[in-house]
Amino acid sequence: MRLINSVVVFPLVLVLGAVAHAQQITAWVIDGDSERPFFTQLEPAFNAAFKSKGMSVKVVPVPNINDALQSGFLSGKLPDVIMLDGPNMANYVWSGQLTPIDSYLDKTLLDDLLPAIKDQGTYGPDGKMYSVSPYDSTVLLWGDKKYLKEAGVRIPTSLEDAWSISEFEDALAKLSKVKGVTWPLDMKLNYGGEWFSYGFSPFLQACGADLINRKTWKASGTLDSPAAVSALTRLQSWYKKGWIVPASAGDNRFYGDKTAALVWVGNWMWRTHKEGLKDDLVLIPAPKFCGNKQVSPNGGWSWAIPKASKNKEAAGAFINFAMSTEQVAKYADTTGYVPSRRSALSLSKLYGKGGEGELMAEQSAKIALVRPVHPAYPVISKSFGDALQNILNGADVKTELQQAAQKIDQDIQNNKGYPPFNK
Numbered sequence: 001m002r003l004i005n006s007v008v009v010f011p012l013v014l015v016l017g018a019v020a021h022a023q024q025i026t027a028w029v030i031d032g033d034s035e036r037p038f039f040t041q042l043e044p045a046f047n048a049a050f051k052s053k054g055m056s057v058k059v060v061p062v063p064n065i066n067d068a069l070q071s072g073f074l075s076g077k078l079p080d081v082i083m084l085d086g087p088n089m090a091n092y093v094w095s096g097q098l099t100p101i102d103s104y105l106d107k108t109l110l111d112d113l114l115p116a117i118k119d120q121g122t123y124g125p126d127g128k129m130y131s132v133s134p135y136d137s138t139v140l141l142w143g144d145k146k147y148l149k150e151a152g153v154r155i156p157t158s159l160e161d162a163w164s165i166s167e168f169e170d171a172l173a174k175l176s177k178v179k180g181v182t183w184p185l186d187m188k189l190n191y192g193g194e195w196f197s198y199g200f201s202p203f204l205q206a207c208g209a210d211l212i213n214r215k216t217w218k219a220s221g222t223l224d225s226p227a228a229v230s231a232l233t234r235l236q237s238w239y240k241k242g243w244i245v246p247a248s249a250g251d252n253r254f255y256g257d258k259t260a261a262l263v264w265v266g267n268w269m270w271r272t273h274k275e276g277l278k279d280d281l282v283l284i285p286a287p288k289f290c291g292n293k294q295v296s297p298n299g300g301w302s303w304a305i306p307k308a309s310k311n312k313e314a315a316g317a318f319i320n321f322a323m324s325t326e327q328v329a330k331y332a333d334t335t336g337y338v339p340s341r342r343s344a345l346s347l348s349k350l351y352g353k354g355g356e357g358e359l360m361a362e363q364s365a366k367i368a369l370v371r372p373v374h375p376a377y378p379v380i381s382k383s384f385g386d387a388l389q390n391i392l393n394g395a396d397v398k399t400e401l402q403q404a405a406q407k408i409d410q411d412i413q414n415n416k417g418y419p420p421f422n423k
Contacts, residue, residue: 104316135337196385206289270336298368
């Protein structure tokens with residue numbers, strides 16, 4: 001999911017190819033409101049730093065970038081650097097579209113990355129990195145302190161102090177009776193799409209289930225396991241009780257008219273929530289969904305080099321610059337996302353020690369679980385998302401999860417196991 005002026009000097013080997021002949025490379029980036037100010041400064045910052053080396057970049061925000069990438073992969077007409085959505089990386093690698101980037105990245109950078117960011121960018125069969133994200137994302141509970149206090153609900157402040165599942169349900173029940181609260185919990189059902197897999201898979205994973213078995217790459221027996229059925233049956237019961245904001249109610253029930261007391265959503269909502277609730281905004285860690293187990297999703301848009309690029313060394317130099325400690329910290333403070341480099345945390349006003357977003361950084365470092373890095377992920381995500389929508393609309397939980405698992409397994413079978421994942 002997505003959303004300091006020092007110059008870092010990189011090893012000369014990264015730019016030798018670019019020194020031989022002056023060149024301009026092009027980078028396609030996501031066209032988002034929160035990200036735009038970062039990319040606006042990134043282009044001139046890189047060009048100034050690498051002018052003496054005869055290198056420059058043109059940073060191009062691309063609306064509907066997923067569609068543009070698909071067209072580019074088919075036509076072979078792509079820039080030297082792209083941003084892709086992290087969970088799609090494996091599919092792009094499997095279909096032969098990306099270049100490994102390990103050899104183009106500084107070792108200090110690789111050693112400094114959060115573990116889940118490494119996992120997101122690494123292709124299992126060959127162990128190589130094909131993408132790297134400047135940020136990490138996480139999902140937790142955001143609360144309206146006024147409502148929580150009125151309901152007499154304890155407000156956790158650390159991962160260890162997080163609500164158990166029974167405390168969570170008790171809080172929802174109490175909040176449902178507070179004046180002004182129409183729904184205790186917003187789960188952003190209006191988002192749709194990839195949000196369903198990203199935002200709801202922790203309910204399964206914390207209880208020992210998952211979207212797919214990550215060793216056998218079979219969904220049946222895992223996605224439709226008793227643990228998964230139990231977790232989503234609980235979620236369905238919350239919806240039936242009227243505790244969850246319906247998709248039809250829109251986006252701003254928590255931060256706008258304040259008819260929702262809690263919201264389960266990611267750090268990209270930081271600025272909007274802060275503006276809406278001001279001092280009443282509190283961050284609450286991901287609950288312990290099963291026993292003491294907590295999971296949060298992770299990942300987001302990442303830098304990569306298309307195989308079609310003729311300027312791979314220059315592209316690598318640009319990614320190194322964009323992933324420097326200073327630029328990663330700037331990305332975090334511009335967009336509200338968690339820095340993907342440990343060294344950038346201390347430079348971030350939001351996520352550094354004592355910062356208001358410190359809890360989100362702690363989740364990214366300690367309980368983040370990457371989405372399945374497999375070529376079938378687009379099918380995995382859609383199948384689970386469709387099932388979840390049906391479950392919330394009242395369908396039988398076990399039947400929906402069995403059907404979703406069958407669709408995933410059928411796709412993998414149709415693609416002969418997506419070799420070399422079938423070994």
